[in-house]
Amino acid sequence: MGTIYDLAKITGFSITTVSKALNNYSDVSEKTKAKIVQAAADMGYLPNAHAQSLSTKRSWTIGVMFSEANEVGMMHPFFNAIIESFRKATEQQGYDLIFASRNLRNRDMSYLEHFQHRAVDGIVVICSDQMDKHVQELIQSSIPIVVVDMDSTDCSVVFSDNLSGGTLAVNHLYELGHRLIAHIAGDMTIDAGLARIEGYKQAMDRLALPIPDGYLINGGFFSVEEGKQAMQMLLALPKRPTAVFVAGDQMAIGAMEAIHEAGLQVPHDISVVGYDDIEMSKYVTPKLTTVRQDTERIGQHAAELLIEQIVNKRRVMTTDIIPVDLIVRQSTGPVKP
Amino acid sequence: MGTIYDLAKITGFSITTVSKALNNYSDVSEKTKAKIVQAAADMGYLPNAHAQSLSTKRSWTIGVMFSEANEVGMMHPFFNAIIESFRKATEQQGYDLIFASRNLRNRDMSYLEHFQHRAVDGIVVICSDQMDKHVQELIQSSIPIVVVDMDSTDCSVVFSDNLSGGTLAVNHLYELGHRLIAHIAGDMTIDAGLARIEGYKQAMDRLALPIPDGYLINGGFFSVEEGKQAMQMLLALPKRPTAVFVAGDQMAIGAMEAIHEAGLQVPHDISVVGYDDIEMSKYVTPKLTTVRQDTERIGQHAAELLIEQIVNKRRVMTTDIIPVDLIVRQSTGPVKP
DNA sequence: CATTTCACCGAAAGCGCTTTCGATAAATTT
DNA sequence: AAATTTATCGAAAGCGCTTTCGGTGAAATG
Numbered sequence: 001m002g003t004i005y006d007l008a009k010i011t012g013f014s015i016t017t018v019s020k021a022l023n024n025y026s027d028v029s030e031k032t033k034a035k036i037v038q039a040a041a042d043m044g045y046l047p048n049a050h051a052q053s054l055s056t057k058r059s060w061t062i063g064v065m066f067s068e069a070n071e072v073g074m075m076h077p078f079f080n081a082i083i084e085s086f087r088k089a090t091e092q093q094g095y096d097l098i099f100a101s102r103n104l105r106n107r108d109m110s111y112l113e114h115f116q117h118r119a120v121d122g123i124v125v126i127c128s129d130q131m132d133k134h135v136q137e138l139i140q141s142s143i144p145i146v147v148v149d150m151d152s153t154d155c156s157v158v159f160s161d162n163l164s165g166g167t168l169a170v171n172h173l174y175e176l177g178h179r180l181i182a183h184i185a186g187d188m189t190i191d192a193g194l195a196r197i198e199g200y201k202q203a204m205d206r207l208a209l210p211i212p213d214g215y216l217i218n219g220g221f222f223s224v225e226e227g228k229q230a231m232q233m234l235l236a237l238p239k240r241p242t243a244v245f246v247a248g249d250q251m252a253i254g255a256m257e258a259i260h261e262a263g264l265q266v267p268h269d270i271s272v273v274g275y276d277d278i279e280m281s282k283y284v285t286p287k288l289t290t291v292r293q294d295t296e297r298i299g300q301h302a303a304e305l306l307i308e309q310i311v312n313k314r315r316v317m318t319t320d321i322i323p324v325d326l327i328v329r330q331s332t333g334p335v336k337p
Numbered sequence: 338m339g340t341i342y343d344l345a346k347i348t349g350f351s352i353t354t355v356s357k358a359l360n361n362y363s364d365v366s367e368k369t370k371a372k373i374v375q376a377a378a379d380m381g382y383l384p385n386a387h388a389q390s391l392s393t394k395r396s397w398t399i400g401v402m403f404s405e406a407n408e409v410g411m412m413h414p415f416f417n418a419i420i421e422s423f424r425k426a427t428e429q430q431g432y433d434l435i436f437a438s439r440n441l442r443n444r445d446m447s448y449l450e451h452f453q454h455r456a457v458d459g460i461v462v463i464c465s466d467q468m469d470k471h472v473q474e475l476i477q478s479s480i481p482i483v484v485v486d487m488d489s490t491d492c493s494v495v496f497s498d499n500l501s502g503g504t505l506a507v508n509h510l511y512e513l514g515h516r517l518i519a520h521i522a523g524d525m526t527i528d529a530g531l532a533r534i535e536g537y538k539q540a541m542d543r544l545a546l547p548i549p550d551g552y553l554i555n556g557g558f559f560s561v562e563e564g565k566q567a568m569q570m571l572l573a574l575p576k577r578p579t580a581v582f583v584a585g586d587q588m589a590i591g592a593m594e595a596i597h598e599a600g601l602q603v604p605h606d607i608s609v610v611g612y613d614d615i616e617m618s619k620y621v622t623p624k625l626t627t628v629r630q631d632t633e634r635i636g637q638h639a640a641e642l643l644i645e646q647i648v649n650k651r652r653v654m655t656t657d658i659i660p661v662d663l664i665v666r667q668s669t670g671p672v673k674p
Numbered sequence: 675c676a677t678t679t680c681a682c683c684g685a686a687a688g689c690g691c692t693t694t695c696g697a698t699a700a701a702t703t704t
Numbered sequence: 705a706a707a708t709t710t711a712t713c714g715a716a717a718g719c720g721c722t723t724t725c726g727g728t729g730a731a732a733t734g
Contacts, residue, residue: 001453003690014714019692029712046446046454050396051690053387054719061435074411074421075616084411091438096455098398098435101428109383116338117383118433224620253620260622279412283561283590285597285622340720351684356722364682388720391689 002043011039022047053119061098062090062306063120065111067127067135076222077278078248078295079126082148085299086124093307095121102134112137122306124148128190144309146302151191151319156305158298158320162192165291165324166199167206169245169273172289172326174207177335178271181209182241184219184230184251193222196247196275215241219251227251231258242335243271249278249290256284256331267333277327286330298322339380348376359384390456398435399427399643400457402448404464404472413559414615415586415632416463419485422636423461430644432458439471449474459643461485465527481646483639488528488656493642495635495657499529502628502661503536504543506582506610509626509663511544514672515608518546519578521556521567521588530559533584533612549576556588564588568595579672580608586615586627593621593668604670614664623667635659 004022008015013032020028021036039045053059064083066074074080087097100114111134115123122144127135130150138145139155146156166183173181183200186193197216204211214237220226227246234241235258246252252274256266266272266286274281277292301320309316341359345352350369357365358373376382390396401420403411411417424434437451448471452460459481464472467487475482476492483493503520510518520537523530534553541548551574557563564583571578572595583589589611593603603609603623611618614629638657646653 005690015691016693016714016716017712019690020713023692025693027712032712046450048391048690049455050387050390051719052692054385054391054721055690055692057719059387074424075414075417077412077414080412080417087411087436087438094438096435096437096451098433099424100433101424101431113383114433118386224616253617257620279561280590280617280620283594283617283621342720352721353684353686353723354682356720357683360722362723366682369682385720388689389722391691392720392722394689 002045003048004045006043007036007039007045010043011036057119059119059121060095061118061120062095063100063111063115063118063123064097065100065115065123065125065127065134065138067125067129067132076250077280078276078293079149081278081295082299082302083124083126085296086148086303087299089300089303090307093303095307110134110137112141112143115143116141122146122310124302124306125150128192130191131189142315144306144315146306146309148298148302149192151195153319154317156302156309156316156318156320158302158305158322159192160293160298160324161321162195162324163199163202165275165293166196166201166245167203168199168324168326169275169291170200170203170207172273172328172332173243173245173271174203174209176243176271176332178243179209179335180212180215180239180241180243182215182217182234182244184217184227184234184244184246184255186222186247186251187218187220190221193247200245212237212239219247222248222251224250224254224257227254228258229254231255232262235259235262235264241270243273243332246272246274249274249276249281249288252288252290252331253280253284256286256288266331269336271332271335273326273332281327282329289329289332290327292325292327294322294324339382340385341382343380344373344376344382347380348373394456396456396458397432398455398457399432400437400448400452400455400460401434402437402452402460402462402464402471402475404462404466404469413587414617415613415630416486418615418632419636419639420461420463422633423485423640424636426637426640427644430640432644447471447474449478449480452480453478459483459647461639461643462487465529467528468526479652481643481652483643483646485635485639486529488532490656491654493639493646493653493655493657495639495642495659496529497630497635497661498658499532499661500536500539502612502630503533503538503582504540505536505661505663506612506628507537507540507544509610509665510580510582510608510669511540511546513580513608513669515580516546516672517549517552517576517578517580519552519554519571519581520548521554521564521571521581521583521592523559523584523588524555524557527558530584537582549574552578556584559585559588561587561591561594564591565595566591568592569599572596572599572601578607580610580669583609583611586611586613586618586625589625589627589668590617590621593623593625603668606673608669608672610663610669618664619666626666626669627664629662629664631659631661 004018007018021033125147127150219230274290277290281288341355344355358370462484464487556567611627614627618625
């Protein structure tokens with residue numbers, strides 16, 4: 001592989017000139033530039049990123065952190081899709097992603113510390129947990145940052161339009177004739193969960209629909225199992241809802257399972273609409289009607305926001321809300337007469 | 338944040354002593370060690386990873402590469418689960434994962450080059466594509482490496498026991514009375530696909546079951562859509578199979594969809610068993626009988642294998658085969674009389 | 675008391691690269 | 705022909721850290 005010293009020796013130029021040639025400086029002649037570049041290619045020279053970073057204070061890396069109450073991390077299809085599109089976008093600009101832990105050899109340190117240690121150029125946090133101390137610490141730091149799926153005025157954030165998502169779902173059910181519409185919510189400590197609740201409430205209110213006791217139920221942290229349990233509670237209600245808006249697809253899948261286990265049919269007896277549009281949604285039975293989040297756009301946009309801060313060397317605090325779509329499939333139908 | 342120079346100034350010791358104190362060298366007294374460590378804590382000192390790497394030739398990073406014919410990368414639940422368990426295991430040892438692209442700023446380079454540039458300590462490749470030039474290049478290099486889900490004698494590999502997986506599936510179906518057992522295979526360029534085909538063939542052979550024309554069908558690269566199409570071919574056969582072993586859960590889900598769309602029932606008319614046991618498998622309808630791959634163990638084991646090579650500074654070429662389990666759910670049932 | 679051992683510390687070189695600031699020779703202008 | 709630009713190059717410092725190799729004074733040994 002070799003270093004610029006080797007290159008200098010081979011070509012007969014100084015390391016300064018070699019470095020300049022490789023970095024296409026204007027004060028080295030085309031002729032020597034060509035020679036050096038050729039020699040570099042011949043020996044398979046590659047610059048050492050660490051040396052470069054040390055010298056330029058620019059590492060071309062972006063730290064990524066997951067913070068979630070339910071600890072699913074990369075495993076959740078929604079977050080996973082976002083990070084994937086984020087990766088594509090940043091990669092194209094020459095950045096590499098680094099997943100840092102809180103563990104530095106023996107030592108235990110915060111994410112911020114770890115990212116500082118690694119000297120990342122920026123940080124993306126895929127987050128649903130407002131209360132996470134690490135996230136707060138990151139936001140308060142001076143490193144360029146963008147956080148996804150959480151609300152904050154202290155940094156750039158990008159998330160889906162959860163408010164109208166809730167409305168979209170409720171209105172759809174209303175148009176199908178449903179009046180008894182329940183909501184299996186995400187935990188209120190999670191912004192997305194809260195906003196969807198709000199969307200649900202507002203929509204119900206606008207439609208002059210009451211929200212009976214027990215119709216707004218906490219489904220916790222978006223897992224299939226929790227969705228199932230919440231649905232069981234709903235089914236046990238004296239006045240059973242005819243439709244339910246579920247704050248996440250996985251929970252919705254759990255809810256449908258609960259409904260089926262109770263011997264009822266979706267959507268014949270109960271309609272359900274989910275949230276996210278994870279890939280599986282169109283393959284479960286019945287295919288899930290859901291509010292699609294545009295993960296592609298969220299990831300891409302987060303990348304742009306972050307890179308802009310990195311290159312302009314100034315923090316920016318925007319909050320960008322990405323529109324959502326209602327995808328009507330087969331888990332919703334007209335209310336039984 | 339500060340550097341060891343600042344620490345030296347503050348404490349009055351030389352940078353040598355500061356460095357030694359921080360690294361717990363034995364030739365610095367407990368007293369001064371304490372002073373220095375205290376000062377470091379006070380100023381929130383953190384070592385610069387790039388400087389450390391430059392000086393020690395050890396970056397405490399592991400490069401990860403995905404290589405797949407279908408380009409789903411991190412999005413595939415199976416690979417995703419593996420990388421997650423891999424991450425947990427390496428993280429615990431102090432390594433960070435870096436996802437490198439092939440794009441270095443303007444320059445286009447190979448993965449190997451990129452990893453060399455980043456000076457990673459080791460590489461993990463999550464791979465199903467034997468033919469990938471980049472993968473071959475990585476394997477031929479001298480960097481410690483482990484590859485998952487592919488077979489090779491030139492490096493450490495770890496993958497599931499696909500052979501007996503196929504057998505497990507076929508035997509299960511046989512015991513249920515099925516004799517017309519088809520196989521929707523993964524592409525033969527993919528080791529896992531090939532091995533499962535082999536397992537299927539061997540099992541059929543042992544059971545003295547013929548494999549009628551068209552019963553072994555290529556499902557391509559494991560997507561839902563391809564599974565669906567393959568199943569449609571199967572359904573169009575003059576002598577329809579009563580059971581089908583599908584080389585991947587996503588394909589199996591597609592296959593079930595095709596069956597349902599044809600107006601048939603799983604498992605009443607046709608039994609299907611999948612492969613992987615992705616999370617969704619237990620939530621589709623009917624719940625999928627499948628061969629579970631132990632992603633937890635695969636990732637963990639790959640991590641151990643890689644780290645061992647890193648610390649011992651010698652390449653190791655083992656091939657570790659992780660056992661699989663048959664998970665019987667509801668997509669398989671006795672053959673119709 | 676002279677000598678050896680030991681505990682503790684620091685100078686200096688090196689890791690591979692960038693970047694400032696001069697220096698030199700050639701080209702251009704008066 | 706003298707003065708000024710311009711083009712091209714290199715010395716050297718610096719980025720933040722590790723590690724070898726000596727050097728000192730104090731303790732232990734004879």
